[in-house]
Amino acid sequence: MSNKPLISVKDLSVHFGIRGGGFGKKPVVRAVEGVDLDIAPGSFFGLVGESGSGKTTLGRALLRAVPITRGKLTYQDEDVTYDLGTIEKQELKEYRSKAQLIFQDPYAALSPRMTVRDIIAEPLEVMGLTSSKEETDERVREIAEKCRLNLEHLRRFPHAFSGGQRQRISIARALVSKPHFVVADESVAALDVSIQADVLNLLKEIQQEMGLTFLFISHDLSVVAHVCDHVAVMYLGRLVETAPTRQLFAAPKHPYTKALLSAIPSLDPDDAGVAEKLEGEIPSPTNPPPGCKFQTRCRFAIDICRKDEPKLDHTGNEHNVACHRWEELME
Amino acid sequence: MGKLLDVENLTLQFDTDEGRITAVDNVSFSLDAGEVMGLVGESGSGKSVTAKSVMKLNAKNAVYGDKTKITLHLEDGPVDIMSLQTSKELQVVRGGAISLIFQEPMASFAPAISIGDQMTEQLQIHTDMNNKQAKELSIEMLDRVGISDASTRFRQFAFELSGGMRQRAMIAMALSTKPKLLIADEPTTALDVTIQAQVIDLMKDLVKDFGMGIIFITHDLGVIVQTADKVAVMYLGRLVEQGPVREVIRTPAHPYTKGLIAALPDLDKLDVPLAAIPGDIPSPLERPPGCVFNTRCSVAIGERCTSEIPMFTKIDDVHQVACHLVEEDLAKPAPKAAKTKPKSKSGGKSK
Numbered sequence: 001m002s003n004k005p006l007i008s009v010k011d012l013s014v015h016f017g018i019r020g021g022g023f024g025k026k027p028v029v030r031a032v033e034g035v036d037l038d039i040a041p042g043s044f045f046g047l048v049g050e051s052g053s054g055k056t057t058l059g060r061a062l063l064r065a066v067p068i069t070r071g072k073l074t075y076q077d078e079d080v081t082y083d084l085g086t087i088e089k090q091e092l093k094e095y096r097s098k099a100q101l102i103f104q105d106p107y108a109a110l111s112p113r114m115t116v117r118d119i120i121a122e123p124l125e126v127m128g129l130t131s132s133k134e135e136t137d138e139r140v141r142e143i144a145e146k147c148r149l150n151l152e153h154l155r156r157f158p159h160a161f162s163g164g165q166r167q168r169i170s171i172a173r174a175l176v177s178k179p180h181f182v183v184a185d186e187s188v189a190a191l192d193v194s195i196q197a198d199v200l201n202l203l204k205e206i207q208q209e210m211g212l213t214f215l216f217i218s219h220d221l222s223v224v225a226h227v228c229d230h231v232a233v234m235y236l237g238r239l240v241e242t243a244p245t246r247q248l249f250a251a252p253k254h255p256y257t258k259a260l261l262s263a264i265p266s267l268d269p270d271d272a273g274v275a276e277k278l279e280g281e282i283p284s285p286t287n288p289p290p291g292c293k294f295q296t297r298c299r300f301a302i303d304i305c306r307k308d309e310p311k312l313d314h315t316g317n318e319h320n321v322a323c324h325r326w327e328e329l330m331e
Numbered sequence: 332m333g334k335l336l337d338v339e340n341l342t343l344q345f346d347t348d349e350g351r352i353t354a355v356d357n358v359s360f361s362l363d364a365g366e367v368m369g370l371v372g373e374s375g376s377g378k379s380v381t382a383k384s385v386m387k388l389n390a391k392n393a394v395y396g397d398k399t400k401i402t403l404h405l406e407d408g409p410v411d412i413m414s415l416q417t418s419k420e421l422q423v424v425r426g427g428a429i430s431l432i433f434q435e436p437m438a439s440f441a442p443a444i445s446i447g448d449q450m451t452e453q454l455q456i457h458t459d460m461n462n463k464q465a466k467e468l469s470i471e472m473l474d475r476v477g478i479s480d481a482s483t484r485f486r487q488f489a490f491e492l493s494g495g496m497r498q499r500a501m502i503a504m505a506l507s508t509k510p511k512l513l514i515a516d517e518p519t520t521a522l523d524v525t526i527q528a529q530v531i532d533l534m535k536d537l538v539k540d541f542g543m544g545i546i547f548i549t550h551d552l553g554v555i556v557q558t559a560d561k562v563a564v565m566y567l568g569r570l571v572e573q574g575p576v577r578e579v580i581r582t583p584a585h586p587y588t589k590g591l592i593a594a595l596p597d598l599d600k601l602d603v604p605l606a607a608i609p610g611d612i613p614s615p616l617e618r619p620p621g622c623v624f625n626t627r628c629s630v631a632i633g634e635r636c637t638s639e640i641p642m643f644t645k646i647d648d649v650h651q652v653a654c655h656l657v658e659e660d661l662a663k664p665a666p667k668a669a670k671t672k673p674k675s676k677s678g679g680k681s682k
Contacts, residue, residue, distance in 0.1 A: 265553030
């Protein structure tokens with residue numbers, strides 16, 4: 001693998017104007033603010049955060065599915081480089097075949113009136129990637145097999161399938177155009193644990209086999225710990241910490257990451273109540289607090305945290321953290 | 332503490348266009364006052380309808396089995412829930428002695444009525460409080476569950492509250508009638524982990540203060556470990572294992588429970604690959620004969636598993652499992668993995 005990142009993000013912001021607020025200035029939701037991120041080719045990159053942290057918006061920005069307010073976004077594989085900030089029409093269409101999305105809810109994502117074969121074939125037909133029906137069928141069969149769907153399944157409609165099977169159909173559809181980059185947005189959140197493990201293993205298998213790069217968005221840290229090699233933690237539109245997975249879980253540096261980790265209910269009956277509980281809830285992105293965005297819930301907040309917003313610090317070993325006091329807190 | 336709830340031979344079927352579907356098949360359990368029971372299982376395992384049966388709250392096409400008997404033990408004597416017919420009679424168990432918290436707090440509040448009006452309405456139905464007393468108690472309850480500025484929140488509508496706050500308001504509302512039994516159906520599933528931790532703490536405190544029994548329905552074993560005293564595992568409408576949380580988690584006996592635990596991502600074992608339970612849950616229309624788990628079981632021992640429904644075997648006084656394999660293992664003269672006998676010998680469940 002080359003050292004050049006497949007996806008490179010510099011100072012990315014995505015704002016949405018919303019209705020309401022009465023007179024004067026229109027309220028703006030700062031869903032993503034000043035994010036820097038590199039995703040290496042072939043990596044399984046995890047993005048975690050609570051609801052409202054902007055992780056879905058960031059994922060969609062990388063697919064150019066939402067307009068970008070500010071910043072630079074580059075996609076670069078062996079053949080082409082796209083500047084996703086300015087990309088248009090024909091190039092954007094090409095990019096769509098290289099970057100795909102797997103949705104959260106396998107019940108809502110599949111049209112109930114199309115057969116599984118048609119669902120999987122649709123991206124090929126829309127993007128005009130195949131020249132004949134035979135070729136389309138061939139591609140559909142090939143990917144269906146990889147996703148453990150048999151030929152019998154292809155003739156049926158989605159309602160005949162269970163949650164896990166539906167999610168495999170969604171995966172097949174996302175991968176049929178042979179993308180390089182796939183955003184999986186909470187792709188296992190709607191599944192039962194016994195099925196979840198199966199879908200995670202499948203994603204991992206396919207990723208290695210096809211050499212894909214994944215952005216895996218999830219609120220479930222233990223899932224992320226198992227499948228991802230890199231993790232970025234988001235809070236209120238900002239990245240607060242990024243690191244290789246092992247390192248992040250072994251030695252989290254940001255107080256928010258620590259709190260998130262300790263909030264996971266332990267499976268050990270004797271390990272109760274040691275958790276460092278977070279008070280309160282994530283503030284509204286229309287009206288974020290000044291300074292560090294986490295200061296309203298942070299036990300360690302001091303004056304500087306309430307005034308200045310911390311930048312993402314490089315602490316070595318690809319471990320970055322945005323906290324004024326992380327060094328003191330490590331002691 | 333005394334007995335609170337007895338569920339015996341609960342069988343529940345639904346009449347549908349595609350035939351009669353068995354949702355719950357011969358399930359029995361009991362709950363003491365002040366005890367928290369976790370009911371675990373995948374979607375479609377029948378855990379929600381089991382809990383709703385306790386309030387007779389299932390849809391009109393529900394058909395209860397003949398031998399089904401659900402008894403709620405109140406101070407003024409036992410209530411036979413299956414014999415309650417009119418909605419007037421059912422008020423005792425719907426919001427009176429039993430409260431229910433749903434998974435989705437947004438959907439459980441009426442959007443156009445203020446939180447306060449909804450709270451006082453149900454108090455006036457179930458108690459003989461007047462409006463003023465009901466309001467005072469409601470505000471006190473909101474305050475109790477950690478909602479700041481409770482009197483302002485009292486006047487607000489559900490959409491004005493955040494998810495965590497809504498779930499707390501829901502809990503406050505459910506507890507304001509001082510129920511004897513609380514049924515919590517996936518109360519933390521829609522919440523973020525940090526908020527989930529807050530809600531779990533809150534519920535633990537409330538059990539202590541109010542001394543009620545809780546049936547906690549969830550698919551998340553981690554949540555069960557942190558909240559419940561005992562756990563019952565359901566699969567496709569049948570109870571496959573039940574016992575104290577500690578024992579079931581540490582030494583699961585049923586292959587399904589073992590699979591469920593192995594499938595959970597564990598932060599302490601990142602090197603161990605996730606073990607999925609092969610296959611999918613069969614549709615309730617195609618319930619497998621014999622042990623309901625036999626289609627996905629890796630240790631099924633042939634004919635017996637596919638033809639004979641396993642009955643509960645006692646591993647010890649409080650831990651039971653419905654599996655032929657375990658039963659045969661235990662029947663052998665020198666059981667290799669005999670569980671350490673716990674000290675308690677209190678009321679083993681009849682089965």
